Amino acid sequence: MTRLRGKVAIVTGASSGIGRAIARLFAAEGAQVIVADVTEDVVEGGEPTCRLIADEGNFATFVACDVAVAAQVEQLIETAVTAYGRLDILVNNAAIHGGKPLLETDEPSWNRVMDVNLKGPFLRARAAVRQMLRQEVNGDARGRIVNVTSQHGMISAPEDFAYGVSKAGLVYMTRQIAADYGRQHIVCNAVAPGKILTGKTGRAVEPRWLAYSEARTPAPRLGTPIDVARAALFLASEDASFVNGHNLLVDGGWMAA
Numbered sequence: 001m002t003r004l005r006g007k008v009a010i011v012t013g014a015s016s017g018i019g020r021a022i023a024r025l026f027a028a029e030g031a032q033v034i035v036a037d038v039t040e041d042v043v044e045g046g047e048p049t050c051r052l053i054a055d056e057g058n059f060a061t062f063v064a065c066d067v068a069v070a071a072q073v074e075q076l077i078e079t080a081v082t083a084y085g086r087l088d089i090l091v092n093n094a095a096i097h098g099g100k101p102l103l104e105t106d107e108p109s110w111n112r113v114m115d116v117n118l119k120g121p122f123l124r125a126r127a128a129v130r131q132m133l134r135q136e137v138n139g140d141a142r143g144r145i146v147n148v149t150s151q152h153g154m155i156s157a158p159e160d161f162a163y164g165v166s167k168a169g170l171v172y173m174t175r176q177i178a179a180d181y182g183r184q185h186i187v188c189n190a191v192a193p194g195k196i197l198t199g200k201t202g203r204a205v206e207p208r209w210l211a212y213s214e215a216r217t218p219a220p221r222l223g224t225p226i227d228v229a230r231a232a233l234f235l236a237s238e239d240a241s242f243v244n245g246h247n248l249l250v251d252g253g254w255m256a257a
């Protein structure tokens with residue numbers, strides 16, 4: 001369990017769900033993890049991510065950060081660099097849903113989804129790449145970014161217009177960063193989850209959406225956070241040395257069917 005030994009990793013939205021699983025796995029693989037979230041409360045219940053990681057004998061610290069606010073994002077990167085001297089991995093995971101089709105999407109809701117899901121990754125990538133370009137190559141890269149997108153960034157997101165558009169933008173952003181900074185040893189990839197059961201309640205597990213997801217997923221089960229975390233680990237590690245600008249589906253075959 002040493003694939004990220006000596007690496008410093010920020011995972012946004014890591015208090016809950018998929019981000020929490022990524023933070024735990026990265027810490028178990030030897031990374032010093034910074035959990036960046038608006039809250040330490042765990043959507044699906046349980047003890048805060050940093051405490052859980054400490055219980056597992058690994059290292060993580062919490063930084064309160066609204067990922068849509070530029071000043072807080074700059075502060076987040078600075079906190080990591082001040083504490084640990086560099087930033088090797090940024091996982092852009094935090095996101096929200098609008099939960100409405102086009103005609104019911106009002107401007108404030110559109111703006112908030114775009115601020116969190118698209119402007120946030122832009123702000124963090126900009127601050128992170130700026131820092132990474134100042135660092136020496138560590139292993140095979142100056143730094144790696146893993147964006148958490150969605151299969152709904154490639155096909156329509158039912159009744160979730162702004163969310164789908166934001167995820168499509170993030171897939172594009174992944175390629176653009178990889179293309180623009182690859183020569184300088186910056187690696188930027190994405191992982192695109194299909195339907196993942198995180199333990200959260202509400203719209204995500206309404207019977208009609210579960211039935212829809214099961215019908216769309218060729219695998220005999222829906223996904224779990226660790227399925228996505230393992231793919232994120234691959235992209236954040238030197239196992240993915242020559243992978244850049246890729247959007248890796250972890251969807252049980254949804255997009256193949």
Ligand SMILES: NC(=O)c1ccc[n+]([C@@H]2O[C@H](COP(=O)([O-])OP(=O)(O)OC[C@H]3O[C@@H](n4cnc5c(N)ncnc54)[C@H](O)[C@@H]3O)[C@@H](O)[C@H]2O)c1
Pocket residue numbers: 012013014015016017018019036037038039043065066067068092093094095096116148149150151192193194195196197198200
């Ligand atoms: N669960 C799925 O089925 C699924 C499918 C496809 C893609 N995804 C993507 O995976 C990622 C994680 O999804 P999840 O289901 O684990 O989400 P979740 O709602 O369980 O957790 C999201 C986390 O992000 C945090 N967050 C929200 N807004 C924030 C902000 N402004 N600043 C900082 N933190 C903020 C929340 O506090 C929470 O801890 C998201 O990018 C989501 O779009 C999830």
